[in-house]
Amino acid sequence: MSDPDEPVEPGGERRPRVFLVDDHHLFRAGVRAELGDAVRVVGEADEVAAAVELIRERQPDVVLLDVHLPDGGGQAVIEAVRTSHPDIRFLALSVSDAPEDVIAVIRAGARGYVTKAISGIELIDAVRRVAEGDAVFSPRLAGFVLDAYAGMPDVQRPTSVDPELDQLSSREREVLRLIARGYTYKEIARELSISTKTVESHVSAVLRKLQLSTRHQLTYWATERRLV
Amino acid sequence: MVTPPEGRDHRGISDPVDSLVPAPDTGPERAPGPKEASPGSFGPPAGPGPDGWAPPRGPWTNPGWHSARWRHLGRRVRRGPWRRSREDRLLGGVAGGLSRRLGIDVSVVRVGLVLLALAGGFGAGAYFVAWLLMPMEGEATSIASRAATDRRGLVLALALLPVAVGTVVVGAALHVGFLSSFAWPFFVGVGALVLIWRNCDAEERGWLRQVAEPVVQLQSKSERRWRALLVRFGAGFVLLAIGVAVLVIGHPSEAVLRPVGGAFLVIAAFVVLFGPWWLRLARDLVAERQARARAEDRADMAARVHDSVLQTLAMIQRSSDQPQRVVQLARAQERELRAWLFEGALPGTVGEGAPSLAAGVQQIAREAEDAHGVSVDVVTVGDCPLDDRLRALLGAAREATVNSAKWSGAPVVSLFAEVEPGRVSIFVRDRGRGFDLDEVAEDRRGIAESICARVLRQGGRATVRTSPGEGTEVEISVSRPKERT
Numbered sequence: 166m167s168d169p170d171e172p173v174e175p176g177g178e179r180r181p182r183v184f185l186v187d188d189h190h191l192f193r194a195g196v197r198a199e200l201g202d203a204v205r206v207v208g209e210a211d212e213v214a215a216a217v218e219l220i221r222e223r224q225p226d227v228v229l230l231d232v233h234l235p236d237g238g239g240q241a242v243i244e245a246v247r248t249s250h251p252d253i254r255f256l257a258l259s260v261s262d263a264p265e266d267v268i269a270v271i272r273a274g275a276r277g278y279v280t281k282a283i284s285g286i287e288l289i290d291a292v293r294r295v296a297e298g299d300a301v302f303s304p305r306l307a308g309f310v311l312d313a314y315a316g317m318p319d320v321q322r323p324t325s326v327d328p329e330l331d332q333l334s335s336r337e338r339e340v341l342r343l344i345a346r347g348y349t350y351k352e353i354a355r356e357l358s359i360s361t362k363t364v365e366s367h368v369s370a371v372l373r374k375l376q377l378s379t380r381h382q383l384t385y386w387a388t389e390r391r392l393v
Numbered sequence: 394m395v396t397p398p399e400g401r402d403h404r405g406i407s408d409p410v411d412s413l414v415p416a417p418d419t420g421p422e423r424a425p426g427p428k429e430a431s432p433g434s435f436g437p438p439a440g441p442g443p444d445g446w447a448p449p450r451g452p453w454t455n456p457g458w459h460s461a462r463w464r465h466l467g468r469r470v471r472r473g474p475w476r477r478s479r480e481d482r483l484l485g486g487v488a489g490g491l492s493r494r495l496g497i498d499v500s501v502v503r504v505g506l507v508l509l510a511l512a513g514g515f516g517a518g519a520y521f522v523a524w525l526l527m528p529m530e531g532e533a534t535s536i537a538s539r540a541a542t543d544r545r546g547l548v549l550a551l552a553l554l555p556v557a558v559g560t561v562v563v564g565a566a567l568h569v570g571f572l573s574s575f576a577w578p579f580f581v582g583v584g585a586l587v588l589i590w591r592n593c594d595a596e597e598r599g600w601l602r603q604v605a606e607p608v609v610q611l612q613s614k615s616e617r618r619w620r621a622l623l624v625r626f627g628a629g630f631v632l633l634a635i636g637v638a639v640l641v642i643g644h645p646s647e648a649v650l651r652p653v654g655g656a657f658l659v660i661a662a663f664v665v666l667f668g669p670w671w672l673r674l675a676r677d678l679v680a681e682r683q684a685r686a687r688a689e690d691r692a693d694m695a696a697r698v699h700d701s702v703l704q705t706l707a708m709i710q711r712s713s714d715q716p717q718r719v720v721q722l723a724r725a726q727e728r729e730l731r732a733w734l735f736e737g738a739l740p741g742t743v744g745e746g747a748p749s750l751a752a753g754v755q756q757i758a759r760e761a762e763d764a765h766g767v768s769v770d771v772v773t774v775g776d777c778p779l780d781d782r783l784r785a786l787l788g789a790a791r792e793a794t795v796n797s798a799k800w801s802g803a804p805v806v807s808l809f810a811e812v813e814p815g816r817v818s819i820f821v822r823d824r825g826r827g828f829d830l831d832e833v834a835e836d837r838r839g840i841a842e843s844i845c846a847r848v849l850r851q852g853g854r855a856t857v858r859t860s861p862g863e864g865t866e867v868e869i870s871v872s873r874p875k876e877r878t
Contacts, residue, residue: 260727263735282724282768304807308772311811315775345772346820346866347807 181296184225185209186216186242187258188234192281196229196258199285204292213237217245225253226296230275232259232266243273256295258283264309272376277301299365300372307344310375314338333371340367476530484604485524485589510578518578521585529597540588549591550584604674625665633662701729717804721766728759728771750817751776753787754810757794761806765798768805775812782851782871783817789847789855793821793867796844801825801865818870827859844869 183204185193188211197206207223210216213236220228220242228246230239243255255275259267260282267278276295279288280303291301302310314333333341336357343353350368354361478489481499488506492499509516528535540546557580564573590601636658705726712718732755751773758769777783790808797806803825810819844867845855853871 282727304770304772304809308774308809311774315813342809342811345774345811346809347770347805347822347824 180205181227181292182207182225183292184220184223184228186228187231199288203289213241216242220246221249227292228253228255230255230257232257232270239270240273243275247274254295256291256301267306267309268313278306279303280305300368302344302368304345304347307341310371311341337367337371340364475527477527479530487520487523487527490527514575514578518581521582525585525589536589536592539592543592546588546591550587553580553584629662629666632658632665636662717766721762724768725759725762749776749778750783750810750812754808757791758808761794761798767798770805770807773810777812785847785851786817786819786869786871789844789869790819790821792844797821797823797865816870816872820866820868822866824864827861827863827865829861830859
């Protein structure tokens, strides 16, 4: 999701404080190296309990969180921290393709999802965006979300509390499709003749819907996927 | 579908992997003595070790696991020493060994032995003697070589001689020919069995105990079991005695009923004596078959991991000076592994006539990655079975992807496929050098046509958006019949 034209290191700006949670030591070391000086890594942990304790203590801006952790996964970390520190932001990071796990972490409160194949520059950019409160959608996450919201005729949702939350607007779908096609926010803005800020707000809206929707199909979809 | 092996210790897999390469001493196909360097035509190739570059089409073409799978089926005639079989084994593995050495099916050998045993008892005696004389597969010495120094055992075996002679004499006195003809093989067999029991190694003794256990129930300590055993044996022997007596004393001129009754009693005696054993044997055979199926599954899985992940890791180690190649290998492997774990697609099988659109798109990505060393980011939304239209769509998408991989110079190609109720679309995008559509050279028009015309023929749409320095995006789509998603 990065734009190679953007400067990597805006001088003078405060570097985001980042905390790493991943059960693979090697991977944490790799991420640390890739993030380099662009961020301040204030700590790392390899399991849920230690992560929750350290995150509460160090209060980072962004937690880079593995989706798959023993004892409850990234989801458990988010749920434990969010109640006491709602301002700490989470960015999920995973090699897993299993959509239900990713969606579960997003619904728990992560501000985005990137795959571990992401390049260092893109990762730094993603961390910045999340630190600023934006959402970060990788093409894969966009695909998952489109999939989760796809093929559901509107009439089938009479039980919903807020119908607004249960469907994506056509503009939001368009934005997600472009993300899935590999467009950056800037390219999307140009394609749709809107501002980058508007693209960001669309993505944030999708994220909000994803997190707040009570649509039972979303849950159903997840369970169904798990069974396959 | 394959269950994702979560929480599984992957190191546990290494055992069967090792065992896939036949050890030098696991079969009659090798001569004993010093280890041979060449595994011969029967064994797998050298394997994926650090000295084995995989064939260019990817890591799945190594036939190593085939031989592991079929090894025990490939019973060819092999010159070599006589050895008892470890795998094909009901008692001593003699039949299995003979079948291997002679190239005859093991069942045929078994039936032959049983017939020989029934006709004069020769088969049974010969069987136990062969058990004594033939070394076990992978061993150099037979039980007999150890039995030669077992004086007590030899004395015990020789003690059977008077009994045998006595039986023959009694048989002759009673004019029962078959008794003497059966007596010799029987006592030879029993003698051999005594020596086997006393001189075999711990492993084989365990096996013998397991085979004999249901008959004598060595393990059970409870009194009830003992009483049941006594009753069973008592009844069996009484029936046997009456049966034999009726058979032996019965004069040929007397009623036909008596010999028949005698035969019936003998059979009843055998059923009572050996019934539980046969039942247990049958049950064990079923259990063994299940265990073997599980072991084969495990070996199969190990073989796949072996041929995929381990191969790729070996190749990555060799390519560590070419980052692009390492990334390409890792990505291709990741894709394959993921398809296996999450979609149940067996590695290497997705390619052969992809079953669905999403699988087809994955296949295109994999091929492009393998052939051109680019990364292809695949995102699919929805899925559906393939028909002619969608195959044309996939063909065009492949063309577009390969074009991007070949000409754009971009390291990453994005491939996005979406299945909607009435339409299927695929987008192929790169951020490479792009080109001017109006100035497409004559020779490149053909390429555009092989993308566009293909889709247009199926009533679809194709759009190419590009300009120099801006990259290229090809959008192709076909409509779908509404009937069913």
